[in-house]
Amino acid sequence: MDSKYNRYLLMGLTLFCVVLIGITSVSDGWLAPLRTGVGYLLIPIQSGVNRAGAAIYEELSDFSRLKTALEENDRLKEEVDALVEENNRLLAEQYELRRLRELYQLDQEYMQYEKTAARVIANDSGDWFQVFRVDKGSADGVEVGCNVMAGGGLVGIVTDVGAHYATVRSIIDDSSRVSAMAVQSGDTCIVAGDLTLYEEGRLRITNIQKDADFKDGDRVVTSNISSKFLPGILIGYASDITLDSNQLTSSGYLIPAAEFGSLQEVLIITGVKETGDAGE
Amino acid sequence: MVWENALKRILIHLGLLIAAFIIQNSVFPLIPFLSATPNLLLILTFSFGFMEGQRSGMVYGLLAGILLDLFYSGPFGFYTLFYIYVGYVNGICTKYYYEDYITLPLILSILNELAYNMYIYVFRFLIRGRLDLLYYFRELMIPEIIFTAVTTLLIYRLLLFINRWLKEIESRRDTTIV
Numbered sequence: 058m059d060s061k062y063n064r065y066l067l068m069g070l071t072l073f074c075v076v077l078i079g080i081t082s083v084s085d086g087w088l089a090p091l092r093t094g095v096g097y098l099l100i101p102i103q104s105g106v107n108r109a110g111a112a113i114y115e116e117l118s119d120f121s122r123l124k125t126a127l128e129e130n131d132r133l134k135e136e137v138d139a140l141v142e143e144n145n146r147l148l149a150e151q152y153e154l155r156r157l158r159e160l161y162q163l164d165q166e167y168m169q170y171e172k173t174a175a176r177v178i179a180n181d182s183g184d185w186f187q188v189f190r191v192d193k194g195s196a197d198g199v200e201v202g203c204n205v206m207a208g209g210g211l212v213g214i215v216t217d218v219g220a221h222y223a224t225v226r227s228i229i230d231d232s233s234r235v236s237a238m239a240v241q242s243g244d245t246c247i248v249a250g251d252l253t254l255y256e257e258g259r260l261r262i263t264n265i266q267k268d269a270d271f272k273d274g275d276r277v278v279t280s281n282i283s284s285k286f287l288p289g290i291l292i293g294y295a296s297d298i299t300l301d302s303n304q305l306t307s308s309g310y311l312i313p314a315a316e317f318g319s320l321q322e323v324l325i326i327t328g329v330k331e332t333g334d335a336g337e
Numbered sequence: 338m339v340w341e342n343a344l345k346r347i348l349i350h351l352g353l354l355i356a357a358f359i360i361q362n363s364v365f366p367l368i369p370f371l372s373a374t375p376n377l378l379l380i381l382t383f384s385f386g387f388m389e390g391q392r393s394g395m396v397y398g399l400l401a402g403i404l405l406d407l408f409y410s411g412p413f414g415f416y417t418l419f420y421i422y423v424g425y426v427n428g429i430c431t432k433y434y435y436e437d438y439i440t441l442p443l444i445l446s447i448l449n450e451l452a453y454n455m456y457i458y459v460f461r462f463l464i465r466g467r468l469d470l471l472y473y474f475r476e477l478m479i480p481e482i483i484f485t486a487v488t489t490l491l492i493y494r495l496l497l498f499i500n501r502w503l504k505e506i507e508s509r510r511d512t513t514i515v
Contacts, residue, residue: 060391062392063391063392063425063428067391067422067425070395070417070421071418071421071422073414074402074414074417074418074421075414075418076414077412077413078412078413078418080413081412081413081414088407092407092408095404095407099355099358099359102359103359103362103363106359106363107363107364107367110364111367178363179363179408180362180363180365180366180374181409182361182362182374182405183374183376183454183457183477183481184373184477184480184481185454185457185458185461185477186409188409190362190408217409224408231462232465252462252467252477253469253472253476
């Protein structure tokens with residue numbers, strides 16, 4: 058009798074889940090209040106635990122870091138010198154650029170986006186998905202579709218947002234697709250995450266036109282035609298570009314600019330690309 | 338009094354689930370040498386299903402799954418569906434359950450973990466044409482299975498203890514009422 062009851066319960070719950078999966082596959086907007094509600098309870102605990110853990114870990118690693126810090130300091134000083142020089146040159150070019158832009162009346166400015174800093178407070182359980190959660194939400198101006206950066210490179214996109222948290226799918230996730238282009242030539246491609254390349258720290262570049270000017274080491278940025286990503290954000294550098302067997306397109310790999318292994322703080326661009334249609 | 342007990346038990350179980358969830362998502366990623374994260378929620382669900390039977394297992398699976406589904410975007414119910422079955426199926430083995438018997442829970446942990454990873458692989462990866470099962474098996478499933486099995490060894494006794502303690506509270510209260 059008891060096991061029969063259990064079986065009915067199982068069937069009921071299964072039906073419940075299947076229906077829910079069906080409904081939420083189409084639209085999951087109605088779940089947002091529930092998610093936000095649970096977030097109110099869990100986010101403070103998570104960020105607290107995370108902060109405490111990070112503090113302990115940093116304390117421990119401080120000593121070992123001190124040794125390498127001096128060495129690094131010397132190296133960085135040299136780098137600063139080089140950068141100052143480069144900066145001077147770039148400034149000069151910047152003036153020239155502004156003048157030329159005015160000449161062309163080009164009003165499109167790259168990389169002038171409002172950003173807000175956020176801390177990573179939770180990762181997805183297991184290694185199947187590269188999804189993480191940060192401690193800023195709609196109260197801080199974050200919305201679904203916001204681009205996320207770290208270390209000067211694109212990290213991912215906000216897929217879900219509550220009052221004080223946001224879920225970010227990183228570009229190394231297996232289901233991530235970013236419409237991108239080479240800076241030098243403006244030729245477009247698709248940067249795709251791939252779990253089998255994740256260990257090597259690489260992503261896949263596909264859909265490069267055969268005669269496009271795409272070389273190893275080219276800087277790859279988000280493209281102007283992407284509907285989800287703001288243009289001109291550095292993604293990484295192209296490598297091993299080869300012609301596909303279909304003789305029509307080329308593909309290769311991308312070394313991301315952002316460091317994904319030790320992601321703790323990220324910058325969220327509070328502004329979503331406004332386009333008419335959805336899709337790539 | 339009985340209600341108070343039930344409420345207390347529910348709160349303790351809920352606390353355990355949330356603690357496991359937070360450790361799994363917020364503490365484990367901070368530990369640098371941990372190449373795979375042990376699935377604590379899965380351990381909790383199958384352990385209590387195994388100790389307490391199908392119905393408790395299902396309720397546990399329901400709560401654990403809802404927690405995961407609420408936290409991650411994607412179709413709601415994906416994890417819940419799987420965790421309910423984990424609770425139910427492991428509940429069947431409850432007739433072989435007696436305390437201090439670690440072999441069966443260990444085998445169950447490996448089987449559950451394998452099933453969990455295959456479930457994700459089939460419905461999230463194979464469905465998108467990712468056919469390289471061997472790679473995923475070697476690089477993702479095996480490490481996670483090993484870590485989870487080791488964690489099961491470490492915390493199963495703790496769960497047994499908690500379960501026994503909860504039962505003790507209940508029986509003590511029952512006798513005072515009678």
